[in-house]
Amino acid sequence: MDWKVWHEKYDDPASPLTRRLRIVQGLVRQALNESPPGRLRVISLCAGQGRDILEVLADHSRREDVQVRLVELDEGNCELAKAAAQASGLSQVEVVAADASRSENYAGMTPADLVLICGLFGNISDADIERVVAACPQLCRTGGRVIWTRNRRAPDRVGRICGWFEERAFEREWLSDEAFEFGVGMHRFAGTPEPLALGRSLFSFVGYDRLPDEADASGAC
Known part of the structure:
Protein backbone atom coordinates (compact mmCIF):
# COMPACT_ATOMS: atom_id res chain seq x y z
CA MET A 1 0.00 0.00 0.00
CA ASP A 2 1.31 3.44 -0.96
CA TRP A 3 0.05 5.44 2.02
CA LYS A 4 1.14 8.74 0.54
CA VAL A 5 -1.18 8.11 -2.41
CA TRP A 6 -3.94 7.01 -0.02
CA HIS A 7 -3.72 10.38 1.73
CA GLU A 8 -4.45 12.18 -1.54
CA LYS A 9 -8.13 11.28 -1.02
CA TYR A 10 -8.20 13.96 1.67
CA ASP A 11 -7.82 16.58 -1.05
CA ASP A 12 -10.78 15.32 -3.07
CA PRO A 13 -13.87 17.37 -2.08
CA ALA A 14 -16.12 14.47 -3.14
CA SER A 15 -14.36 11.92 -0.94
CA PRO A 16 -15.98 10.80 2.32
CA LEU A 17 -12.47 10.86 3.76
CA THR A 18 -12.42 14.62 3.29
CA ARG A 19 -15.60 14.94 5.33
CA ARG A 20 -14.19 12.56 7.94
CA LEU A 21 -11.07 14.72 8.24
CA ARG A 22 -13.15 17.86 8.77
CA ILE A 23 -15.26 16.12 11.43
CA VAL A 24 -12.17 14.91 13.26
CA GLN A 25 -10.58 18.34 13.07
CA GLY A 26 -13.73 19.89 14.50
CA LEU A 27 -13.59 17.49 17.44
CA VAL A 28 -9.89 18.18 17.94
CA ARG A 29 -10.63 21.91 18.05
CA GLN A 30 -13.44 21.32 20.56
CA ALA A 31 -11.20 19.17 22.76
CA LEU A 32 -8.46 21.81 22.79
CA ASN A 33 -10.95 24.59 23.49
CA GLU A 34 -12.39 22.71 26.45
CA SER A 35 -9.08 21.54 27.96
CA PRO A 36 -7.86 23.15 31.18
CA PRO A 37 -5.29 25.98 31.10
CA GLY A 38 -1.63 25.07 30.90
CA ARG A 39 0.45 22.65 28.89
CA LEU A 40 -1.40 20.02 26.87
CA ARG A 41 -0.12 16.75 25.45
CA VAL A 42 -1.44 15.14 22.28
CA ILE A 43 -0.42 11.75 20.89
CA SER A 44 -1.48 10.24 17.57
CA LEU A 45 -1.25 6.53 16.72
CA CYS A 46 -0.53 5.74 13.06
CA ALA A 47 -0.58 9.49 12.50
CA GLY A 48 -0.04 9.49 8.74
CA GLN A 49 0.72 13.06 7.68
CA GLY A 50 -0.64 14.46 10.94
CA ARG A 51 -3.38 16.48 9.29
CA ASP A 52 -5.90 15.71 12.04
CA ILE A 53 -3.97 17.90 14.48
CA LEU A 54 -1.49 19.99 12.47
CA GLU A 55 -4.10 21.83 10.40
CA VAL A 56 -5.98 22.69 13.60
CA LEU A 57 -2.94 23.91 15.49
CA ALA A 58 -1.83 26.10 12.59
CA ASP A 59 -4.30 28.83 13.60
CA HIS A 60 -5.46 27.75 17.07
CA SER A 61 -5.19 30.22 19.94
CA ARG A 62 -3.63 27.55 22.19
CA ARG A 63 -1.05 26.35 19.70
CA GLU A 64 1.86 27.30 21.98
CA ASP A 65 0.39 25.23 24.83
CA VAL A 66 0.23 21.99 22.89
CA GLN A 67 3.02 19.41 22.74
CA VAL A 68 2.40 16.78 20.06
CA ARG A 69 3.91 13.41 19.27
CA LEU A 70 2.97 11.83 15.95
CA VAL A 71 3.96 8.17 15.62
CA GLU A 72 3.98 6.87 12.04
CA LEU A 73 5.95 4.09 10.35
CA ASP A 74 5.81 5.39 6.78
CA GLU A 75 8.86 7.62 6.37
CA GLY A 76 7.43 9.52 3.41
CA ASN A 77 4.39 10.57 5.43
CA CYS A 78 6.66 11.44 8.36
CA GLU A 79 8.63 13.80 6.14
CA LEU A 80 5.42 15.47 4.97
CA ALA A 81 4.25 15.84 8.58
CA LYS A 82 7.57 17.40 9.59
CA ALA A 83 7.38 19.82 6.66
CA ALA A 84 3.81 20.83 7.54
CA ALA A 85 4.74 21.43 11.17
CA GLN A 86 7.75 23.50 10.17
CA ALA A 87 5.74 25.54 7.68
CA SER A 88 3.28 26.44 10.45
CA GLY A 89 6.01 27.20 12.96
CA LEU A 90 4.97 24.34 15.22
CA SER A 91 8.30 23.61 16.84
CA GLN A 92 6.67 21.63 19.65
CA VAL A 93 5.52 18.87 17.25
CA GLU A 94 7.60 15.70 17.39
CA VAL A 95 7.29 13.27 14.48
CA VAL A 96 8.53 9.78 15.34
CA ALA A 97 9.17 7.43 12.43
CA LEU A 116 -5.95 10.39 18.29
CA ILE A 117 -6.70 6.95 16.84
CA CYS A 118 -7.87 7.89 13.36
CA GLY A 119 -7.51 5.49 10.45
CA LEU A 120 -6.18 2.61 12.56
CA PHE A 121 -9.22 0.55 13.58
CA GLY A 122 -10.12 -0.29 9.99
CA ASN A 123 -6.70 -1.88 9.51
CA ILE A 124 -6.56 -4.25 12.46
CA SER A 125 -8.54 -7.21 13.79
CA ASP A 126 -11.44 -6.89 16.22
CA ALA A 127 -9.32 -8.44 18.96
CA ASP A 128 -6.62 -5.85 18.40
CA ILE A 129 -9.14 -2.99 18.35
CA GLU A 130 -10.24 -4.11 21.80
CA ARG A 131 -6.60 -4.40 22.87
CA VAL A 132 -5.91 -0.80 21.80
CA VAL A 133 -9.03 0.41 23.64
CA ALA A 134 -7.94 -1.54 26.73
CA ALA A 135 -4.60 0.30 26.61
CA CYS A 136 -6.20 3.74 26.43
CA PRO A 137 -6.33 4.19 30.24
CA GLN A 138 -2.51 4.05 30.01
CA LEU A 139 -2.48 6.73 27.32
CA CYS A 140 -5.13 9.21 28.51
CA ARG A 141 -5.37 11.42 31.59
CA THR A 142 -8.51 11.73 33.67
CA GLY A 143 -10.74 14.15 31.75
CA GLY A 144 -8.76 13.68 28.56
CA ARG A 145 -10.31 12.62 25.28
CA VAL A 146 -9.84 9.90 22.71
CA ILE A 147 -10.98 10.68 19.16
CA TRP A 148 -11.25 7.61 16.94
CA THR A 149 -12.60 6.49 13.57
CA ARG A 150 -13.81 3.26 11.97
CA ASN A 151 -15.66 2.63 8.71
CA ARG A 152 -19.23 1.33 9.02
CA ARG A 153 -19.14 -1.38 6.39
CA ALA A 154 -20.92 -4.59 7.41
CA PRO A 155 -20.47 -5.96 9.94
CA ASP A 156 -20.47 -2.52 11.55
CA ARG A 157 -18.11 -2.51 14.56
CA VAL A 158 -18.80 1.05 15.70
CA GLY A 159 -21.29 0.12 18.43
CA ARG A 160 -18.97 -2.57 19.72
CA ILE A 161 -16.07 -0.10 19.86
CA CYS A 162 -18.22 2.34 21.85
CA GLY A 163 -19.03 -0.49 24.25
CA TRP A 164 -15.37 -1.35 24.74
CA PHE A 165 -14.54 2.25 25.56
CA GLU A 166 -17.49 2.62 27.90
CA GLU A 167 -16.60 -0.58 29.78
CA ARG A 168 -13.29 1.11 30.63
CA ALA A 169 -14.64 4.35 32.15
CA PHE A 170 -14.72 6.35 28.91
CA GLU A 171 -17.86 8.46 28.54
CA ARG A 172 -19.28 8.99 25.09
CA GLU A 173 -19.30 12.68 24.18
CA TRP A 174 -20.02 12.47 20.46
CA LEU A 175 -20.64 9.90 17.75
CA SER A 176 -21.27 10.51 14.06
CA ASP A 177 -24.65 9.70 12.55
CA GLU A 178 -25.21 6.15 11.32
CA ALA A 179 -25.95 7.49 7.83
CA PHE A 180 -22.32 8.57 7.42
CA GLU A 181 -20.12 5.72 6.21
CA PHE A 182 -17.49 6.42 8.85
CA GLY A 183 -17.94 6.14 12.56
CA VAL A 184 -16.21 9.08 14.24
CA GLY A 185 -16.31 9.11 18.01
CA MET A 186 -15.03 11.15 20.93
CA HIS A 187 -14.86 9.60 24.39
CA ARG A 188 -13.80 11.34 27.62
CA PHE A 189 -11.89 9.36 30.22
CA ALA A 190 -13.52 9.46 33.64
CA GLY A 191 -11.27 6.84 35.23
CA THR A 192 -7.82 6.84 36.79
CA PRO A 193 -4.82 6.63 34.45
CA GLU A 194 -2.74 3.47 34.57
CA PRO A 195 1.07 3.37 34.29
CA LEU A 196 2.31 2.92 30.73
CA ALA A 197 3.45 -0.69 30.29
CA LEU A 198 6.63 -0.47 28.22
CA GLY A 199 7.76 -3.07 25.73
CA ARG A 200 4.22 -4.08 24.77
CA SER A 201 2.69 -4.51 21.32
CA LEU A 202 -0.74 -2.87 21.18
CA PHE A 203 -1.79 -4.31 17.80
CA SER A 204 -0.68 -6.02 14.61
CA PHE A 205 -1.25 -3.87 11.54
CA VAL A 206 -2.95 -5.98 8.84
CA GLY A 207 -4.31 -3.44 6.32
CA TYR A 208 -7.93 -2.81 5.34
CA ASP A 209 -7.43 -4.67 2.05
CA ARG A 210 -6.32 -7.83 3.86
CA LEU A 211 -8.87 -8.07 6.64
CA PRO A 212 -11.39 -10.86 5.87
CA ASP A 213 -14.49 -8.63 5.96
CA GLU A 214 -12.84 -5.60 4.37
CA ALA A 215 -11.65 -6.96 1.03
CA ASP A 216 -14.01 -4.64 -0.85
CA ALA A 217 -13.46 -1.59 1.35
CA SER A 218 -12.28 0.57 -1.57
CA GLY A 219 -9.66 2.44 0.40
CA ALA A 220 -11.69 3.12 3.56
CA CYS A 221 -10.30 2.48 7.01
Missing part, protein backbone atom coordinates in the same frame (compact mmCIF):
# COMPACT_ATOMS: atom_id res chain seq x y z
CA ALA A 98 8.49 4.20 14.29
CA ASP A 99 6.04 1.35 14.81
CA ALA A 100 2.93 2.87 16.40
CA SER A 101 2.01 -0.47 17.93
CA ARG A 102 4.95 -0.32 20.37
CA SER A 103 3.98 1.17 23.71
CA GLU A 104 7.47 2.56 24.39
CA ASN A 105 6.99 5.07 21.57
CA TYR A 106 4.57 6.98 23.83
CA ALA A 107 6.85 7.15 26.87
CA GLY A 108 7.11 10.65 28.30
CA MET A 109 3.84 11.76 26.70
CA THR A 110 1.37 9.89 28.88
CA PRO A 111 -1.12 10.42 30.29
CA ALA A 112 -2.11 12.69 27.40
CA ASP A 113 -4.88 15.27 27.17
CA LEU A 114 -5.86 14.06 23.70
CA VAL A 115 -5.28 10.69 22.02
Whole structure:
Protein backbone atom coordinates (compact mmCIF):
# COMPACT_ATOMS: atom_id res chain seq x y z
CA MET A 1 0.00 0.00 0.00
CA ASP A 2 1.31 3.44 -0.96
CA TRP A 3 0.05 5.44 2.02
CA LYS A 4 1.14 8.74 0.54
CA VAL A 5 -1.18 8.11 -2.41
CA TRP A 6 -3.94 7.01 -0.02
CA HIS A 7 -3.72 10.38 1.73
CA GLU A 8 -4.45 12.18 -1.54
CA LYS A 9 -8.13 11.28 -1.02
CA TYR A 10 -8.20 13.96 1.67
CA ASP A 11 -7.82 16.58 -1.05
CA ASP A 12 -10.78 15.32 -3.07
CA PRO A 13 -13.87 17.37 -2.08
CA ALA A 14 -16.12 14.47 -3.14
CA SER A 15 -14.36 11.92 -0.94
CA PRO A 16 -15.98 10.80 2.32
CA LEU A 17 -12.47 10.86 3.76
CA THR A 18 -12.42 14.62 3.29
CA ARG A 19 -15.60 14.94 5.33
CA ARG A 20 -14.19 12.56 7.94
CA LEU A 21 -11.07 14.72 8.24
CA ARG A 22 -13.15 17.86 8.77
CA ILE A 23 -15.26 16.12 11.43
CA VAL A 24 -12.17 14.91 13.26
CA GLN A 25 -10.58 18.34 13.07
CA GLY A 26 -13.73 19.89 14.50
CA LEU A 27 -13.59 17.49 17.44
CA VAL A 28 -9.89 18.18 17.94
CA ARG A 29 -10.63 21.91 18.05
CA GLN A 30 -13.44 21.32 20.56
CA ALA A 31 -11.20 19.17 22.76
CA LEU A 32 -8.46 21.81 22.79
CA ASN A 33 -10.95 24.59 23.49
CA GLU A 34 -12.39 22.71 26.45
CA SER A 35 -9.08 21.54 27.96
CA PRO A 36 -7.86 23.15 31.18
CA PRO A 37 -5.29 25.98 31.10
CA GLY A 38 -1.63 25.07 30.90
CA ARG A 39 0.45 22.65 28.89
CA LEU A 40 -1.40 20.02 26.87
CA ARG A 41 -0.12 16.75 25.45
CA VAL A 42 -1.44 15.14 22.28
CA ILE A 43 -0.42 11.75 20.89
CA SER A 44 -1.48 10.24 17.57
CA LEU A 45 -1.25 6.53 16.72
CA CYS A 46 -0.53 5.74 13.06
CA ALA A 47 -0.58 9.49 12.50
CA GLY A 48 -0.04 9.49 8.74
CA GLN A 49 0.72 13.06 7.68
CA GLY A 50 -0.64 14.46 10.94
CA ARG A 51 -3.38 16.48 9.29
CA ASP A 52 -5.90 15.71 12.04
CA ILE A 53 -3.97 17.90 14.48
CA LEU A 54 -1.49 19.99 12.47
CA GLU A 55 -4.10 21.83 10.40
CA VAL A 56 -5.98 22.69 13.60
CA LEU A 57 -2.94 23.91 15.49
CA ALA A 58 -1.83 26.10 12.59
CA ASP A 59 -4.30 28.83 13.60
CA HIS A 60 -5.46 27.75 17.07
CA SER A 61 -5.19 30.22 19.94
CA ARG A 62 -3.63 27.55 22.19
CA ARG A 63 -1.05 26.35 19.70
CA GLU A 64 1.86 27.30 21.98
CA ASP A 65 0.39 25.23 24.83
CA VAL A 66 0.23 21.99 22.89
CA GLN A 67 3.02 19.41 22.74
CA VAL A 68 2.40 16.78 20.06
CA ARG A 69 3.91 13.41 19.27
CA LEU A 70 2.97 11.83 15.95
CA VAL A 71 3.96 8.17 15.62
CA GLU A 72 3.98 6.87 12.04
CA LEU A 73 5.95 4.09 10.35
CA ASP A 74 5.81 5.39 6.78
CA GLU A 75 8.86 7.62 6.37
CA GLY A 76 7.43 9.52 3.41
CA ASN A 77 4.39 10.57 5.43
CA CYS A 78 6.66 11.44 8.36
CA GLU A 79 8.63 13.80 6.14
CA LEU A 80 5.42 15.47 4.97
CA ALA A 81 4.25 15.84 8.58
CA LYS A 82 7.57 17.40 9.59
CA ALA A 83 7.38 19.82 6.66
CA ALA A 84 3.81 20.83 7.54
CA ALA A 85 4.74 21.43 11.17
CA GLN A 86 7.75 23.50 10.17
CA ALA A 87 5.74 25.54 7.68
CA SER A 88 3.28 26.44 10.45
CA GLY A 89 6.01 27.20 12.96
CA LEU A 90 4.97 24.34 15.22
CA SER A 91 8.30 23.61 16.84
CA GLN A 92 6.67 21.63 19.65
CA VAL A 93 5.52 18.87 17.25
CA GLU A 94 7.60 15.70 17.39
CA VAL A 95 7.29 13.27 14.48
CA VAL A 96 8.53 9.78 15.34
CA ALA A 97 9.17 7.43 12.43
CA ALA A 98 8.49 4.20 14.29
CA ASP A 99 6.04 1.35 14.81
CA ALA A 100 2.93 2.87 16.40
CA SER A 101 2.01 -0.47 17.93
CA ARG A 102 4.95 -0.32 20.37
CA SER A 103 3.98 1.17 23.71
CA GLU A 104 7.47 2.56 24.39
CA ASN A 105 6.99 5.07 21.57
CA TYR A 106 4.57 6.98 23.83
CA ALA A 107 6.85 7.15 26.87
CA GLY A 108 7.11 10.65 28.30
CA MET A 109 3.84 11.76 26.70
CA THR A 110 1.37 9.89 28.88
CA PRO A 111 -1.12 10.42 30.29
CA ALA A 112 -2.11 12.69 27.40
CA ASP A 113 -4.88 15.27 27.17
CA LEU A 114 -5.86 14.06 23.70
CA VAL A 115 -5.28 10.69 22.02
CA LEU A 116 -5.95 10.39 18.29
CA ILE A 117 -6.70 6.95 16.84
CA CYS A 118 -7.87 7.89 13.36
CA GLY A 119 -7.51 5.49 10.45
CA LEU A 120 -6.18 2.61 12.56
CA PHE A 121 -9.22 0.55 13.58
CA GLY A 122 -10.12 -0.29 9.99
CA ASN A 123 -6.70 -1.88 9.51
CA ILE A 124 -6.56 -4.25 12.46
CA SER A 125 -8.54 -7.21 13.79
CA ASP A 126 -11.44 -6.89 16.22
CA ALA A 127 -9.32 -8.44 18.96
CA ASP A 128 -6.62 -5.85 18.40
CA ILE A 129 -9.14 -2.99 18.35
CA GLU A 130 -10.24 -4.11 21.80
CA ARG A 131 -6.60 -4.40 22.87
CA VAL A 132 -5.91 -0.80 21.80
CA VAL A 133 -9.03 0.41 23.64
CA ALA A 134 -7.94 -1.54 26.73
CA ALA A 135 -4.60 0.30 26.61
CA CYS A 136 -6.20 3.74 26.43
CA PRO A 137 -6.33 4.19 30.24
CA GLN A 138 -2.51 4.05 30.01
CA LEU A 139 -2.48 6.73 27.32
CA CYS A 140 -5.13 9.21 28.51
CA ARG A 141 -5.37 11.42 31.59
CA THR A 142 -8.51 11.73 33.67
CA GLY A 143 -10.74 14.15 31.75
CA GLY A 144 -8.76 13.68 28.56
CA ARG A 145 -10.31 12.62 25.28
CA VAL A 146 -9.84 9.90 22.71
CA ILE A 147 -10.98 10.68 19.16
CA TRP A 148 -11.25 7.61 16.94
CA THR A 149 -12.60 6.49 13.57
CA ARG A 150 -13.81 3.26 11.97
CA ASN A 151 -15.66 2.63 8.71
CA ARG A 152 -19.23 1.33 9.02
CA ARG A 153 -19.14 -1.38 6.39
CA ALA A 154 -20.92 -4.59 7.41
CA PRO A 155 -20.47 -5.96 9.94
CA ASP A 156 -20.47 -2.52 11.55
CA ARG A 157 -18.11 -2.51 14.56
CA VAL A 158 -18.80 1.05 15.70
CA GLY A 159 -21.29 0.12 18.43
CA ARG A 160 -18.97 -2.57 19.72
CA ILE A 161 -16.07 -0.10 19.86
CA CYS A 162 -18.22 2.34 21.85
CA GLY A 163 -19.03 -0.49 24.25
CA TRP A 164 -15.37 -1.35 24.74
CA PHE A 165 -14.54 2.25 25.56
CA GLU A 166 -17.49 2.62 27.90
CA GLU A 167 -16.60 -0.58 29.78
CA ARG A 168 -13.29 1.11 30.63
CA ALA A 169 -14.64 4.35 32.15
CA PHE A 170 -14.72 6.35 28.91
CA GLU A 171 -17.86 8.46 28.54
CA ARG A 172 -19.28 8.99 25.09
CA GLU A 173 -19.30 12.68 24.18
CA TRP A 174 -20.02 12.47 20.46
CA LEU A 175 -20.64 9.90 17.75
CA SER A 176 -21.27 10.51 14.06
CA ASP A 177 -24.65 9.70 12.55
CA GLU A 178 -25.21 6.15 11.32
CA ALA A 179 -25.95 7.49 7.83
CA PHE A 180 -22.32 8.57 7.42
CA GLU A 181 -20.12 5.72 6.21
CA PHE A 182 -17.49 6.42 8.85
CA GLY A 183 -17.94 6.14 12.56
CA VAL A 184 -16.21 9.08 14.24
CA GLY A 185 -16.31 9.11 18.01
CA MET A 186 -15.03 11.15 20.93
CA HIS A 187 -14.86 9.60 24.39
CA ARG A 188 -13.80 11.34 27.62
CA PHE A 189 -11.89 9.36 30.22
CA ALA A 190 -13.52 9.46 33.64
CA GLY A 191 -11.27 6.84 35.23
CA THR A 192 -7.82 6.84 36.79
CA PRO A 193 -4.82 6.63 34.45
CA GLU A 194 -2.74 3.47 34.57
CA PRO A 195 1.07 3.37 34.29
CA LEU A 196 2.31 2.92 30.73
CA ALA A 197 3.45 -0.69 30.29
CA LEU A 198 6.63 -0.47 28.22
CA GLY A 199 7.76 -3.07 25.73
CA ARG A 200 4.22 -4.08 24.77
CA SER A 201 2.69 -4.51 21.32
CA LEU A 202 -0.74 -2.87 21.18
CA PHE A 203 -1.79 -4.31 17.80
CA SER A 204 -0.68 -6.02 14.61
CA PHE A 205 -1.25 -3.87 11.54
CA VAL A 206 -2.95 -5.98 8.84
CA GLY A 207 -4.31 -3.44 6.32
CA TYR A 208 -7.93 -2.81 5.34
CA ASP A 209 -7.43 -4.67 2.05
CA ARG A 210 -6.32 -7.83 3.86
CA LEU A 211 -8.87 -8.07 6.64
CA PRO A 212 -11.39 -10.86 5.87
CA ASP A 213 -14.49 -8.63 5.96
CA GLU A 214 -12.84 -5.60 4.37
CA ALA A 215 -11.65 -6.96 1.03
CA ASP A 216 -14.01 -4.64 -0.85
CA ALA A 217 -13.46 -1.59 1.35
CA SER A 218 -12.28 0.57 -1.57
CA GLY A 219 -9.66 2.44 0.40
CA ALA A 220 -11.69 3.12 3.56
CA CYS A 221 -10.30 2.48 7.01
